[in-house]
Amino acid sequence: MAIAPYQLGFSAAHQEGEFNALPIQGTIPSWLRGSLIRTGPGTLEVGQQSYHHWFDGLAMLRKFSFEDGRVSFANRFLESQAYREAKSKGKISRGEFGTTARHSFLERLTDPLPRLTDNATVNITMQGDRFVSVTESPFPIIFDPQSLNTIDQFHYHDHVPGQITTAHPHFDYRENAVYSYLVNLIPRCSYSIYRMDAHSNERTLIGSIPVKQPAYMHTFSMTEHYIILSEYPLKLNRLSLMLSGKPYIENYQWKSDKQTRFLIISKETGEVVHSAESEPFFSFHHVNAFEQNGEVVVDLIAYSDSAVIQSLYLESLLEHPEQVIAAGELRRYRIPLNEAIAHFEVLTSEPVELPRINYQRCNTRPYQFVYGVGSSRSGNFIDQLVKVDIQNRTTQIWRSPDCYPGEPVFVAAPNTTSEDEGVILSVVLNAQTQNSFLLVLDAQSWNELARVELPYHLPFDFHGQYFDAIVPTERTQLHR
Template identity: 40%
Template structure:
């Protein structure tokens, strides 16, 4: 087995930089003006000598910013100043968080290290706890906890709200545990912070769900059989995910809600599977299509312990790009596999095709012939033709691939792909710019340091220098 150069991606980044010009190679398109924001963990040990290990999802949140102007790129990064951050730096205590095997339960940890979005015209960092942290898009400084102007309950949420292209509203849901467990599906209008309830979906098997699906008329909560007994959550020494149990005999339920009036359609059933990420969903005559990055079971949750990821390669875990078909006149849901490649952290041309029939998706992937514990290639899947295009460079490990449309483009894939790449051979990261149509490199911008592996981000056409 070759040396696994990706291990640097799970090591601490202590430097914080502000508007550093990056050396570029190739050609960064001059039309690419705006800002790429990225979020993810960047500290996994309290200090260099610590033997404390964490789950990848529990590293301290760091924001990264790439500012584009006339073919140039500036880079900035900064830790979120959360309760979890201060506890780690001042007391050497990590939050037990999502899946860590040690650590301390920190009250209101607010380690929002998964995603970023805009709510009520504020830039915010998100995780799966209801807390949301506002940050300044110019200097990345932490502002304050972002509070909604309502009393909607819930102990969990998703870090993947949808922006509904029809209503111009954000949609998400919370999971509330009680005598009657419920998923509260809600929407938020632009320039507002009051959540308006669409529907409360009762459940007797509250599940761990990282994302959900949204079409023009429906929201779909995919309830996997990774379920919880809420009475277990009182244990101060257990991480969040340790409260969930895999019960494959229960199968997977697709809970469909009509957004216009909150009517809950019947639950549609499929065999047991697990997923972190929905790709896209859209409506067909008499039903729905849901494209999902699917796993056979929940093994990947524990696989993502940093100690496992940095260890020797174990049993390969591949993620299937599946298309599930829901027929309203049938109880059962079927699926087909759309690509032979393992694909996760999926993205699409969201601003035009979210919730609508589409053709292309992009993701990170693990090469089947050169398996490593972290994905080592980027893929573009044509979900209509069933073909897949790959970008791969030995010793390089990609982050989420975000699509940015070329001005006045008419074709779905006319634009570029942006991905933060870990260059394991040279011990630093670079921002890769691919032509989205050909999937060939246009240019790259070298960062002087490594950027630990992160999760999600967003591109805005506004320039925050």
């Protein structure tokens, strides 16, 4: 049995701390004045119990703040209801993505959708002018961006139906509004497409799309006029979800004889205006989408099937690193609006995951650069950062011995003319020194500008956002 060299990244953060001035190797650009706030597992254990999947751990917020070339840091557990119950009972109290809370059959029978978790461990965003941490259940958790203290669950002032959602809503800067969807399971299955004004708590249901078996969809795409859902043949057994007691994701079944279906949905009417099919594939993350010459172009990270989900169980990650699928294939799908078939091309030979772009400038538009994490070799998880020029089909790599980087967040420099003028921020685990550091890269040259050293390690996280100010009044201050 191989020992994963990156195993420290799956061990608990044993400290919540605040540091006003972290040591810096290199120089932080003077224009960088704001905060990077991220979320991800802080621990994968509760009492004598362990979570089974990387996506399951109890959420911890992490914040790096920049001012005059200095960097401060804070990290704090997100005190969701799931967290408080787990701490008070000393055991896992709510089912997560790949872990069951072991409720009895009678409990499952009397409560067929038992206590959806509010363990918001996936992403950071803003809703109704509040900073929230979000996951795939529709219960965002509000937190104070200054102290990182948990405030309350975010409550919507509407009745849009749904029990499952995405942690990756889209923001339309033209309309100053959020677009997203919910998966509704009661009484019949459907996708609820909604719009919400930036400063509102009220979602408006645009359309409801009936579906026999909902697909597992982690993200979606948006263009100027359309919402694009990609229904992979990873289909939900609703009865199993209600009665089996199995972890959430194990109620989905991969159907290799089925196609992947793209649904093109009008943002104005909520109606499916076109659909197209492709070969079966799976994806966690869409990258971008836009309309061009009578086609909808969708870029995403693809896998041949859903085996990547199984490979991210902790047993595989820690005991069988050679089996881990750490990154996928960056593909461009073209969907002609007068044809029912979608075709793809591969944009780079380098494996890519956790993709980011210059969101405010490029989302819904043709663009040039994708930033992501990658894997240089089998068995070494995520060990490099990748910049892909999708127009010129070139790739740049950052890699450092014994280092495991996280999602690269692009921050545009002020008054820029070039799409890639800015910096990349990535939280990196150094397995040799047993601590984490914040890496600052020049996004154009891909040269290292600085490392901001932490006194301890942070467990691998998922997503986060950079805010020009932590009490922003306009969404233009959010760098997605």
